[in-house]
Amino acid sequence: MLKGIANAFRVPELRQKLLLTAAILLLYRFGAYLPVPGAPFQDLLGAYQSGLSESGAMAVLNLFSGGALSRMSVFSLGIMPYITAQIIFQLLQAVIPSLGELAREGEAGQRRITQYTRYLTIGLALLNAVGYLFLFRSYGVSLADTGAPEILLDIMVVFTMVVGAMVIMWLGEIITQNGVGNGMSLIIFANIMSGLPTSLISSVTGTGNIVLTVVTLVIIVAIIPIIVFVERGQRRIPIQYAKRVVGRRMMGGQATYLPIKVNTAGVVPIIFASAILYLPAQLAVFFPTVEWVQAFANALSSGWINWVLSVVLIVAFAYFYSSMVFNPTETADQLRKQGGFIPGVRPGAATAAYIKSTIDHVTLPGALFMAVLAVVPTIIFWFTGNSLIQAFGGTSVLIMVGVAMDTLSSIESQLKMHNYDGFFK
Template sequence: MFTAFARAFKTPDLRKKLLFTLGIIVIYRLGAHVPAPGVDYAKVQQCIDQSDSGGLLGLMQMFSGGALLQITIFALGIMPYITASIILQLLTVVIPRLEALKKEGQSGTAKITQYTRYLTIALAVLQGTGLVATARSGALFQNCTVREQIVADKSIFTTLVMVITMTAGTAAVMWLGELITDKGIGNGMSILMFISIAATFPGALWAIKESGKLADGWIEFGTVILIGFVMVALVVFVEQAQRRIPVQYAKRMIGRRSYGGTSTYIPLKVNQAGVIPVIFASSLLFIPSLIVQFSGSTAGWATWIQDHFVTGNHPYYISVYFVLIVFFAFFYVAISFNPDEVADNMKKYGGFIPGIRAGRPTAEYLSYVLNRITWPGSLYLGLIALVPTMALAGFGGANQNFPFGGTSILIIVGVGLETVKQIESQLQQRNYEGFLR
């Protein structure tokens, strides 16, 4: 990886792209530390030192690079865009109009991207309003003594200014991501997501060292680093694993020319769903505690939810979390990969799997193979997501949103591998000497 970056910096046009990407990253990180209007920054820092957050709030805090709880102009980060993208992807399967746009190629994709932008702004308004209302009421920090003084001016005008500022910040983040995609290296949104998560690593690791008891915390610190390297190696191994189904294309005569007769394969990844099931499961498990928090009830059902579905280390929470990840893995694979459509396209262009008849038998075979490899992929996702809860609970009170947790490691490794692949492919295009050598 380091060799690829070194070679890229020696290539003038790639060096410009890398420097442009680094410049956008610097702007993004600066915006993550500029407080929103009406926020007492000193009180916020005091509350952050006294409080801890998990669940969906912790997930959003991670995706915002620590900007959410600091209530900055980029507090919402890229979470509205991620949510909008997932919603549009799910609706594509349900709404025929969106499905038709998806099949139109580049023009249809551009239209869906435009819908995603509109939905991102709408979600940013909703999430910004919720964040401001939570900060004004003091519910953003449960254990802070000055939590109600974070937003001193509780007038409607100040609230509107804060919501508009955060919505504009989300639009700016979306624009910065698209700039990276157009003029930089890699997928812009993925790069910003990578930076947001990586920005929380140093502080979280140092907190573990400070809370450790063995050799001033260095033993705990080293153990967590070692576990992190093992998890990264495991994730890289599984993320690169795929089942390659061979496909043969028959020769066809069109006029005087012969087409086809080539061999290729369909790559089916073991983790076909990526990090989406973990995000879905984390969001869904946060709903019960959110209901209890806003209802203010002290009844038996509320106490039971607080005891079993808030801390994240209860056996009930762990079991439900694991089952939800497995379920959403199968659900997302089912809606994102259509064996019937793939089989029809293969039949249309004269392709077939050796030993399998074209048409319906091919679709059934693809569905069978996909179900077989989704099982280990979903179990792997569940285990990776639960490692912090089961193995790191003794080091600084880690939860499912710990930096070496499933969501963060999957995103960092996935984005890192994809970015390096893009750099290497562009290097090959510029250094390819063909058969003249």
């Protein structure tokens, strides 16, 4: 590992990307502590301690904002408006033929979809910002008296939050295009990691049991190798290439394999499922005094309804996203054009059906593994009240490990291009 890190900094281009990524993440964390104009810190602290933090819906929102929401910072909206917009457009691509065709047009089509996603992000961010303003007001939080009309202060706060959400989206895209790894995933990674010290302190002070906290940490660390094992697991479909004569030479005939990852979709199903379950919490901020709306949002944020929906959504998104990133028909067609075939399977439609069946069989255990990791820690928290297992349970650990592995794989691929040893053997 240390050798791989040292090699990464020996490559000038990769070193520049790593430093850019680190600088952007530091800038993002700075923005998470920068309050919006007129934000009253003491009122916010009192509101959060008096019940805002106990809301299951708010706990989800605050986790994905890296604590920025509880501070009413410039980045209070976090990354979720953009992720929600992405989910909406990915689902629309499956049901609206014109959007599906646009997605298949290559780079030009993807640019247009990205632009539409940005527009939708602005709309969602605007709704969220207005909702949060009403939410904080319901907890007795009022903006500082600056002598300006209240409506102007409200507009300024909403505008600042929306701009903050767009800046987060921009920072994530810069990391994806010019840095290392996926920018949005790394921002979520940074948000989760930033809550570790607070969760440790809350776990000790809340339960008064240091032993329980240590045992929880040991369990979390023990889960990491299992996640790595599953993330790197793959089913290898044997591929044979037919021999052919090129000039006077015999070409082809070699055997290889087509790797199918157990968890093809990576951490995307977890993130998307969390975003879907987070939508009722978004809607609840517009009706802070309506009890049944708050009860509905909290029911979807914790309890058995949340557990069942989490499993269903994670499995569904695992299959949905796997079908998007791995097209059996295109793979079978490419194999046929290259003279490759699966032994015992006819080329063409039969090969595509075989690959699809293999993906479906491999995806199920991977999806169930993710679902168990996401739900079991929540159930444990429900009965024990250990805040550490809630903040750093299976979902958080899976996201952190998955993002870390994806980022390391990205670095490793660039190291191998420069003939350096990477992280994985």
